[in-house]
Amino acid sequence: MRYLPKSDAERAAMLRDIGVGSIDELFSAIPEEYRLTRDLKIPRQMGESEIVDHFKAAARKNAKGYTSFLGAGAYRHYRPVVIDTIVQRGEFLTSYTPYQAEITQGTLQAIFEFQTMICELTGMDIANASMYDGSTGAAEAVMMAVRVTGRDGVLVARTVHPEYREVMHTYAQHQGHEASEIGYRPDGRIDLVALEQAVTDETACVLVQSPNFFGIIEDIPAIAEIAHKKDALLIVSIAEAVSLGIVRPPVEADIVSMEAQSFGVALSYGGPYCGVIAAKEKYLRQMPGRLVGETTDTQGRRGFVLTLSTREQHIRREKATSNICTNQALVALMATVFLTIYGKQGIRELALQNLSKAKYAADTLGKHSKLLFAGTPRFHEVVLQTEEPPKQLNARLLEKKIIGGLPLRKWYPELGNASLWCATELTTKDQIDAAAGVLASAPVAATAR
Amino acid sequence: MAFTGITRKVTAHLTQNEALSFEKSAPGKKGYKLAPLDVPEADAAALLGDAARASEPTLPELSEIEIIRHFTRLSTWNYAIDLGMYPLGSCTMKYNPRVNEFVSRLEGIAEAHPYQPEALSQGSLEIIKLLQDCLLDITGMHAITLQPAAGAHGEFTGILLARAWHESKGNPRKTILIPDSAHGTNPATAASCGYQIVNLKSNEQGGVDVAALAEIVNEDTAAMMLTNPSTIGVFESDIHKIADVLHAKGALLYMDGANMNALVGKTRPGDFGVDVMHLNLHKTFSTPHGGGGPGSGPVACKDFLEPFLPTPVLAQGPDGLLHWNYDRPQSVGRVRMLYGNFGMFVRALAYILANGPDGLRQTTEDAVLNANYIRKNLQDVYELPYPTASMHEVVFSDKRQVKNKVKTGDIAKRLIDYGFHPYTTSFPLIVPGALMIEPTESESREELDLFIDAMRQIAREAEENPELVTSAPHSTRISRLDETTAARKPVLRWHKPVVRWKTPGPNDPVEIGTPAKEW
Numbered sequence: 001m002r003y004l005p006k007s008d009a010e011r012a013a014m015l016r017d018i019g020v021g022s023i024d025e026l027f028s029a030i031p032e033e034y035r036l037t038r039d040l041k042i043p044r045q046m047g048e049s050e051i052v053d054h055f056k057a058a059a060r061k062n063a064k065g066y067t068s069f070l071g072a073g074a075y076r077h078y079r080p081v082v083i084d085t086i087v088q089r090g091e092f093l094t095s096y097t098p099y100q101a102e103i104t105q106g107t108l109q110a111i112f113e114f115q116t117m118i119c120e121l122t123g124m125d126i127a128n129a130s131m132y133d134g135s136t137g138a139a140e141a142v143m144m145a146v147r148v149t150g151r152d153g154v155l156v157a158r159t160v161h162p163e164y165r166e167v168m169h170t171y172a173q174h175q176g177h178e179a180s181e182i183g184y185r186p187d188g189r190i191d192l193v194a195l196e197q198a199v200t201d202e203t204a205c206v207l208v209q210s211p212n213f214f215g216i217i218e219d220i221p222a223i224a225e226i227a228h229k230k231d232a233l234l235i236v237s238i239a240e241a242v243s244l245g246i247v248r249p250p251v252e253a254d255i256v257s258m259e260a261q262s263f264g265v266a267l268s269y270g271g272p273y274c275g276v277i278a279a280k281e282k283y284l285r286q287m288p289g290r291l292v293g294e295t296t297d298t299q300g301r302r303g304f305v306l307t308l309s310t311r312e313q314h315i316r317r318e319k320a321t322s323n324i325c326t327n328q329a330l331v332a333l334m335a336t337v338f339l340t341i342y343g344k345q346g347i348r349e350l351a352l353q354n355l356s357k358a359k360y361a362a363d364t365l366g367k368h369s370k371l372l373f374a375g376t377p378r379f380h381e382v383v384l385q386t387e388e389p390p391k392q393l394n395a396r397l398l399e400k401k402i403i404g405g406l407p408l409r410k411w412y413p414e415l416g417n418a419s420l421w422c423a424t425e426l427t428t429k430d431q432i433d434a435a436a437g438v439l440a441s442a443p444v445a446a447t448a449r
Numbered sequence: 450m451a452f453t454g455i456t457r458k459v460t461a462h463l464t465q466n467e468a469l470s471f472e473k474s475a476p477g478k479k480g481y482k483l484a485p486l487d488v489p490e491a492d493a494a495a496l497l498g499d500a501a502r503a504s505e506p507t508l509p510e511l512s513e514i515e516i517i518r519h520f521t522r523l524s525t526w527n528y529a530i531d532l533g534m535y536p537l538g539s540c541t542m543k544y545n546p547r548v549n550e551f552v553s554r555l556e557g558i559a560e561a562h563p564y565q566p567e568a569l570s571q572g573s574l575e576i577i578k579l580l581q582d583c584l585l586d587i588t589g590m591h592a593i594t595l596q597p598a599a600g601a602h603g604e605f606t607g608i609l610l611a612r613a614w615h616e617s618k619g620n621p622r623k624t625i626l627i628p629d630s631a632h633g634t635n636p637a638t639a640a641s642c643g644y645q646i647v648n649l650k651s652n653e654q655g656g657v658d659v660a661a662l663a664e665i666v667n668e669d670t671a672a673m674m675l676t677n678p679s680t681i682g683v684f685e686s687d688i689h690k691i692a693d694v695l696h697a698k699g700a701l702l703y704m705d706g707a708n709m710n711a712l713v714g715k716t717r718p719g720d721f722g723v724d725v726m727h728l729n730l731h732k733t734f735s736t737p738h739g740g741g742g743p744g745s746g747p748v749a750c751k752d753f754l755e756p757f758l759p760t761p762v763l764a765q766g767p768d769g770l771l772h773w774n775y776d777r778p779q780s781v782g783r784v785r786m787l788y789g790n791f792g793m794f795v796r797a798l799a800y801i802l803a804n805g806p807d808g809l810r811q812t813t814e815d816a817v818l819n820a821n822y823i824r825k826n827l828q829d830v831y832e833l834p835y836p837t838a839s840m841h842e843v844v845f846s847d848k849r850q851v852k853n854k855v856k857t858g859d860i861a862k863r864l865i866d867y868g869f870h871p872y873t874t875s876f877p878l879i880v881p882g883a884l885m886i887e888p889t890e891s892e893s894r895e896e897l898d899l900f901i902d903a904m905r906q907i908a909r910e911a912e913e914n915p916e917l918v919t920s921a922p923h924s925t926r927i928s929r930l931d932e933t934t935a936a937r938k939p940v941l942r943w944h945k946p947v948v949r950w951k952t953p954g955p956n957d958p959v960e961i962g963t964p965a966k967e968w
Contacts, residue, residue, distance in 0.1 A: 045805025059557025090531030270787030330739025
């Protein structure tokens with residue numbers, strides 16, 4: 001086996017050195033009746049070319065050469081080549097959690113830069129080294145708010161990504177939290193009146209997403225005021241991190257939970273992505289996940305270390321702030337490289353391109369469908385309502401090699417034939433025009449479902 | 450003269466200094482170039498109104514060559530598997546094959562959108578199906594979810610399955626049994642699933658005391674979380690008795706699969722009584738650790754737990770096409786959006802295909818061979834607290850070195866000077882001053898001999914020149930860091946330096962103040 005650096009002669013010599021007659025003697029602790037005496041039922045050992053062929057064949061069975069208008073929490077942005085060059089360096093790829101600071105300063109300094117960038121983008125004081133993804137990050141943020149406030153009421157906007165809400169419910173159900181959902185107004189934003197009525201002295205936090213699942217930017221200052229009046233915390237979840245290049249950061253929030261996939265991370269059929277939690281400094285001790293801090297060595301030189309680990313499971317065990325151990329360090333590095341490449345000006349320019357493409361898409365596609373929540377500030381996603389059921393429309397689009405918007409009926413039946421369309425800097429005018437052409441040619445007798 | 454060892458594996462060489470990217474930044478420099486906008490530029494102020502961003506974030510402004518150098522320089526400050534043995538016990542730091550990286554970046558795979566139609570995702574779904582099938586035979590279990598994002602997330606999912614099953618029978622029960630040798634994630638997980646933790650004291654061999662277990666297990670016990678082989682690298686020979694004791698009271702056996710690298714192809718948890726377990730694809734199945742993730746923590750279970758698996762589960766239609774089934778009324782719900790860390794599935798499957806049944810068995814055997822070789826060649830200089838047979842890792846203690854005030858953490862730091870990443874220190878908790886060494890199968894005899902030589906020399910240094918060990922490392926860019934101050938006055942981000950003027954004088958230069966780092 002080509003990954004194993006030993007000859008049979010070396011194995012035999014090592015067994016002699018150990019003082020056993022055969023390798024099976026080293027497995028004698030396994031009771032005989034439980035030893036596997038057959039080969040595993042898995043494919044035979046393949047040559048490298050066969051492995052590559054296997055996956056190329058799989059890749060061919062996926063969509064290829066299609067225009068896509070899908071977003072909904074997983075965004076297609078250009079990924080500068082430099083990112084993969086950096087993250088494929090073995091010193092980053094094949095190291096582990098930087099427990100030994102003296103020989104992991106590279107990872108530690110990169111995380112420190114990541115934490116700083118997240119603070120700069122979100123307007124928060126502190127950020128952790130990453131969480132699994134945006135959905136689990138939002139759930140962890142809710143639990144954090146429960147610990148901070150000592151309350152157990154949780155209010156979640158229905159405009160938060162439906163799958164984030166599902167994850168949040170899974171996490172919350174055994175913690176004794178009461179989670180209720182707050183609807184949205186005809187403008188696509190959370191219903192502030194309903195929110196105000198729902199927030200009580202028992203409310204630990206209000207969780208909203210902005211831009212929300214419909215692409216609409218929530219009125220964060222107004223929501224914060226309502227939450228803070230009752231001393232509840234405001235958690236803002238951000239699924240589209242690129243928006244922060246041009247959208248006002250949610251500085252009124254107490255906790256921000258972000259999905260950083262848009263920062264140079266491949267779609268990769270849903271993962272790995274990169275969550276991160278940022279917060280006001282006063283909540284530091286309740287922050288889950290790893291944190292890197294600056295300090296000095298015995299000679300006074302600057303260095304970085306994992307710090308405040310007394311919050312974590314390996315020290316606190318069942319009293320830890322979270323059970324999280326491994327996070328998404330390499331993906332956070334991708335985001336760090338991405339943000340270093342785009343920098344101060346680029347992130348704004350990139351966000352402006354996204355905003356412009358979505359504006360063009362809304363105007364163009366909106367001519368042949370109903371643009372919902374028109375007039376409310378949005379980033380790069382639009383909800384279109386069509387005469388034709390989205391399933392049927394998408395089938396017609398596929399004939400032109402276009403993957404249309406995500407049908408919303410499953411989560412928002414009240415919106416009828418609505419679908420969620422996304423345009424990024426990679427979406428071209430021609431692609432939007434082509435999709436508009438298909439929308440325009442809707443069969444006259446299209447039957448509403 | 451006091452003994453100073455010879456570091457045969459390494460020679461000091463220069464590394465480049467590098468400031469933070471923010472400190473290198475200069476206004477106007479760019480590392481990007483966007484394609485020209487082919488639609489009218491939007492008026493952000495008009496579209497966004499109050500929601501428009503007023504000020505730019507302070508992000509670095511650097512050119513591409515500076516960015517490449519920045520991160521390349523940082524990378525050279527890291528130790529990695531690619532440089533040598535990384536015997537971090539319990540973390541299974543094995544070789545990360547490059548074909549894994551290559552296939553995960555193939556266009557149709559890396560660019561697949563998670564919501565694209567299932568008919569146009571059959572390639573991704575087939576990868577998931579084949580990986581699931583392989584992992585099921587490897588574990589001897591009946592059903593599996595790949596949704597959890599890491600090992601601890603898998604534990605959470607597994608305990609939720611146990612809870613849901615108990616609830617379906619009318620009572621979620623109250624407690625989870627956890628041996629005192631367990632990883633910290635186990636109790637943290639049980640607590641986050643709403644359970645109380647009952648600690649189980651290990652017996653004299655460091656294993657589970659079956660008689661004591663039988664006395665503790667009762668109708669309140671939901672499950673036991675057991676790592677097998679244990680964290681001292683010992684296979685629980687009484688494993689089926691443990692399962693029987695639990696099952697007799699209606700409790701389940703959860704296996705933490707962190708140490709599965711000792712078992713693949715040799716024995717199967719499903720055969721020895723485990724009801725539910727997680728795997729770590731980043732340990733056993735060679736996906737890269739990446740400086741701390743991403744991981745992937747599939748959870749495999751027996752048939753009776755299948756209805757409770759997270760939504761969605763993969764299914765095959767009568768037309769042979771694969772699809773996601775969301776109609777799962779008894780499911781514990783979602784533990785993560787979408788389907789899990791798919792990129793890690795691709796890598797793990799590539800690893801399994803590269804090995805085949807013979808390769809995986811040989812891998813396990815070599816991992817166990819390497820650990821025992823180290824044990825044999827170090828047990829005369831380091832204390833072996835539990836003489837029970839070792840599997841894939843060996844745990845020593847610093848008992849003999851502590852006499853000279855040299856602790857496991859010091860030996861670990863000194864190992865850095867010899868060109869190795871340290872082993873895991875001070876874990877498991879049942880071994881005071883533990884040295885937990887897991888070489889994995891990826892080490893040649895030559896590398897193992899260098900490691901053994903280093904450890905033996907350090908043992909001698911600890912006797913004859915303890916100060917040399919307690920002040921190590923001596924060859925790194927930085928020496929030991931002040932962790933106390935780091936925690937007491939946390940500086941968790943960079944701040945723009947504050948420019949301050951002294952009492953103004955005609956020739957006074959501008960004084961750059963220290964960065965406003967404390968808040």
